[in-house]
Amino acid sequence: xxxxxxxxxxxKRIILDNKIASQDELLDSLRxxxxxxxxxxxxxDLKEIRVGKLADPLRGSIYxxxxxxxQNSRQANVPLIPxxxxxxVVFSYHLCVVRTFPSFASTVANYIDSSQLAEIAGTVAxxxxxLVIPREGYSQKEILKALGTVIPDIETKLD
Amino acid sequence: xxxxxxxxxxxKRIILDNKIASQDELLDSLRxxxxxxxxxxxxxDLKEIRVGKLADPLRGSIYxxxxxxxQNSRQANVPLIPxxxxxxVVFSYHLCVVRTFPSFASTVANYIDSSQLAEIAGTVAxxxxxLVIPREGYSQKEILKALGTVIPDIETKLD
DNA sequence: TAAAATAATGTATATTTTTGCAGTCCAATT
DNA sequence: AATTGGACTGCAAAAATATACATTATTTTA
Numbered sequence: 001x002x003x004x005x006x007x008x009x010x011x012k013r014i015i016l017d018n019k020i021a022s023q024d025e026l027l028d029s030l031r032x033x034x035x036x037x038x039x040x041x042x043x044x045d046l047k048e049i050r051v052g053k054l055a056d057p058l059r060g061s062i063y064x065x066x067x068x069x070x071q072n073s074r075q076a077n078v079p080l081i082p083x084x085x086x087x088x089v090v091f092s093y094h095l096c097v098v099r100t101f102p103s104f105a106s107t108v109a110n111y112i113d114s115s116q117l118a119e120i121a122g123t124v125a126x127x128x129x130x131l132v133i134p135r136e137g138y139s140q141k142e143i144l145k146a147l148g149t150v151i152p153d154i155e156t157k158l159d
Numbered sequence: 160x161x162x163x164x165x166x167x168x169x170x171k172r173i174i175l176d177n178k179i180a181s182q183d184e185l186l187d188s189l190r191x192x193x194x195x196x197x198x199x200x201x202x203x204d205l206k207e208i209r210v211g212k213l214a215d216p217l218r219g220s221i222y223x224x225x226x227x228x229x230q231n232s233r234q235a236n237v238p239l240i241p242x243x244x245x246x247x248v249v250f251s252y253h254l255c256v257v258r259t260f261p262s263f264a265s266t267v268a269n270y271i272d273s274s275q276l277a278e279i280a281g282t283v284a285x286x287x288x289x290l291v292i293p294r295e296g297y298s299q300k301e302i303l304k305a306l307g308t309v310i311p312d313i314e315t316k317l318d
Numbered sequence: 319t320a321a322a323a324t325a326a327t328g329t330a331t332a333t334t335t336t337t338g339c340a341g342t343c344c345a346a347t348t
Numbered sequence: 349a350a351t352t353g354g355a356c357t358g359c360a361a362a363a364a365t366a367t368a369c370a371t372t373a374t375t376t377t378a
């Protein structure tokens with residue numbers, strides 16, 4: 001059937017974009033996207049696509065794509081918009097740390113800078129990490145919202 | 160105790176040399192080598208060492224070392240002890256600044272990043288200075304301890 | 319060094335994942 | 349049209365893995 005392939009692709013996308021810790025969790029996401037299946041089927045899917053489960057300091061353990069493991073780089077053929085390069089966003093007191101795929105930090109940082117957001121004083125980018133320095137007086141929530149204009153679905157990347 | 164480290168090393172070796180499909184299987188091997196432990200402990204060990212489980216055409220799925228998975232990534236297995244490159248460590252409120260020998264900052268920062276410490280949100284490296292951004296909620300002591308797993312004898316570098 | 323804080327571990331149990339079996343659907347074959 | 353064979357899936361049970369709680373060892377602190 002055709003929908004199986006669709007489903008596999010959707011699974012890959014979800015895994016790529018989020019930290020998923022269990023099949024039930026992934027199942028929920030899929031169902032929200034309109035797919036109908038059971039956890040048993042999902043288990044077989046995961047084996048077919050060869051996703052692995054890996055210890056993660058935050059969520060216990062998470063699913064990862066085989067390709068991700070091997071190359072540790074963003075997937076080809078995904079359009080180059082900042083959101084696709086961003087792995088996670090974490091606030092640490094008055095700072096915000098954005099992790100990207102290796103080597104994409106400066107590109108994403110440029111997007112942020114050139115957006116000239118009032119809430120953001122500046123950024124410093126390494127290879128895969130961007131330090132976002134907010135202006136005084138803005139809450140984490142406000143900063144997140146501002147960054148959201150550059151990075152779509154940023155909430156889903158929040159750790 | 161010391162035997163925990165021994166055990167971890169043995170686990171790595173076994174996983175590296177064989178295709179292990181379940182914790183019970185691994186448990187057997189360990190017991191034959193003289194280690195005494197239960198499946199519960201093994202489960203925790205596997206999380207600590209960061210072994211992942213991956214689909215395998217032959218055995219269904221097998222355990223793999225984190226490093227094995229990351230082969231192709233940047234910092235790879237450079238035979239360098241980060242500790243030797245670190246000059247000093249200073250805390251400034253919620254930030255931690257690590258000084259290294261000239262040009263070594265990014266290398267050491269990579270080590271820190273790739274350790275995926277739960278206590279650390281991210282790092283940004285210059286030429287000889289690394290800015291370590293802790294996650295919220297951890298004390299300087301906890302951060303130091305976490306960094307200690309990457310940088311041996313870090314206490315001696317504390318300013 | 320005694321008290322307090324941490325870390326390690328086992329037991330029992332909960333949670334998660336895999337799988338055997340049976341039923342459905344569809345395309346190819348007779 | 350009926351039959352056959354394979355792919356796909358759900359259900360329920362088995363297998364594997366993770367964890368809450370309690371206990372003991374270890375390390376720090378005062």
